[in-house]
Amino acid sequence: MRRERFDQMNVVPFIDIVLVLLVIVLATATFVTNQTIKVDLPSASSKKNEEKKSIQIAVNKEGVYSYGKEVLSLELIRERLMKLDPKKDLISLRMDKSSEFQYFVDIIDILKTKGFENISIITQK
Template sequence: MRREPFDKMNVVPFIDIVLVLLVIVLATATFVTNQTIKVDLPTASSQKDEETKSITIAINKEGEYFYNKEALPFEQIKERLLKLDPKKDIVSLHTDQKSEFQNFVNVIDILKEKGFENISIVTKR
């Protein structure tokens, strides 16, 4: 059996693979840029409005606590957090980088004890 010299390379399969990879990269790049997937939800006649509360807790560098921009002592914030529904309500925690870490841990401890599911810790990029 005689072999023919290798003088040509078939690049069609290579081009197919590159095009598939290009489609995958372009499809995922749009999700990375937007960081969310926009979905237009369908409507239903039996739609039930859920009453969710968005709570903001802030701690400044002096260690003062704020509940929705209202300065309160830690004990009152604890009472208000314990009255919220941990499955529905959303809690955003803003902490100054120069505040004591213990202040942050105090709030997280209450949220964890109560079983909150929707907690966001807000940071700068």
């Protein structure tokens, strides 16, 4: 019995598998990105203390920045954010709807430079 030489690989089954995986990823990706459902959380008698520190940053329509309850300049906010741990700390942004978009971009730029992963943007329904 004579053996044929293996010169080419049949890639059709591989393409079929990749296309099926692509359809699955595209179908589930829309559910993952649209996590903007408002949830009214139940209350419990026991509450676990979180290790994460929640930082509130707010900007009003005049461009006045506040860090927690203190009114600070953008540079002072930058200095304080650089001292935080980007993996552990949670940043919550509150922006006035009539504020300039540049204020938002300035804060996000600082957060992305430091590598913050836990950023939430507070909105009103």
